[in-house]
Amino acid sequence: MSVLLPAAGRYISFDPLAEINGDSVRAVLTGVFLPHQCREMMGRHGLPALPRPGQWYPMQAWLNLLAEIEQQFGPRTLYQTGLLMVDHGVFPTGMPTLLAALQALDGVYQTNVRGVRMGYYRASEVAARELRMERCTPHPVEFEHGVVTGLARRYKPAGAVRLSVDLDPSGPAEGLYKNSFRVTW
Known part of the structure; x- marks a missing residue:
């Protein structure tokens, strides 16, 4: 089967030799509701159908996979994948506040990407009741939106009735890679 991938070069790793941990790659299978199709996509991008925990895989292959997921299933699927990655990936537990959890995300990222x-x-x-999460990564914005929303839901402040995570129009916006999210409750 031939696949058109105009978006495959859309998300480019900042370092061509960068790698991502297999635990993160495995989590995407849980986040996509069509695991059979996702495994086929992974194969097309040189990723194993069942990535091994602790193994490292090319970051660009991972980004190409996310681009194909976006192309085939839309940005909402990327958002859902990011959201579910919080539940199925390796994220901090027991954070005392939402701010602490969001601040810990950089360490999680640095641990899972080299x-x-x-x-x-x-x-x-x-x-009061407003945080900003600035991000500068090669990942799709909708995927990142899902990750930040997942963490915000997990560490929702006590007494918060509504929680909102939106792209921050007043934050930095440099193409696909740098922008920020506004978290309010």
């Missing part, structure tokens, strides 16, 4: 200057996450308090 390469030179692979980006960052920075969380800060903007006002």
Whole structure:
């Protein structure tokens, strides 16, 4: 089967030799509701159908997989994949606050991705009941939106009735790679 992948070059690793941990790659199978198709896609991008925990795989292959998921199933599927990655990936537990959990995301990222200057996450308090999560990574924005929303839901502040995670129009916006999310409750 021939697949058109105009989006395959859409998300480019900051370091061509960068790698991602197999635990993260495995989590995407849980996040996509069509695991059979996802395994086929993984094979097309040189990723094993069942990635091994602790193994490292090319970051660009991972980004190409996310681009194909976006192309085949749409940005909402990327969002859902990011959201479910929080439940099925390796994320911190027992954080005392939502801000602490969001601040820990950079360490999680640095642990699961290895390469030179692979980006960052920075969380800060903007006002009472408002946080900003700045991110600069090669991942799709909708995928990142899902990850940040998943963490926000997991560590929702006590007494928060509504929780909202939106792209922050006042934050940095440099193409696909750098922008921020506004978390309010």
